[in-house]
Amino acid sequence: MTIAMTRTQAPVTVDEDKCIAHKGCTVCVDVCPLDVLAIDLLKGKAYMKFDECWYCMPCEKDCPTGAVHVSIPYLIK
Numbered sequence: 001m002t003i004a005m006t007r008t009q010a011p012v013t014v015d016e017d018k019c020i021a022h023k024g025c026t027v028c029v030d031v032c033p034l035d036v037l038a039i040d041l042l043k044g045k046a047y048m049k050f051d052e053c054w055y056c057m058p059c060e061k062d063c064p065t066g067a068v069h070v071s072i073p074y075l076i077k
């Protein structure tokens with residue numbers, strides 16, 4: 001039997017070089033049904049505020065710059 005692995009990183013990561021939240025984009029925050037994403041106002045970048053995710057994907061699909069990456073656990077791929 002396989003032992004469950006400890007999660008070592010947030011399921012959703014944002015490439016800060018690509019994120020244009022500092023220009024007013026809030027698309028990923030707006031589309032997330034769980035409201036787990038937020039904009040870091042100091043950095044002007046989106047980030048995962050709460051470690052909870054349905055892997056429903058609109059944040060990754062709708063991001064205009066491709067900055068969002070959702071890591072889907074292999075068990076539900």
Ligand code: SF4
Binds near residue numbers: 021
């Ligand atoms: S949708 Fe993309 S560019 Fe817009 S705030 Fe989210 S990560 Fe940044």
Ligand code: SF4
Binds near residue numbers: 059
């Ligand atoms: S995959 Fe769905 S639940 Fe997870 S952060 Fe993106 S929009 Fe939110």
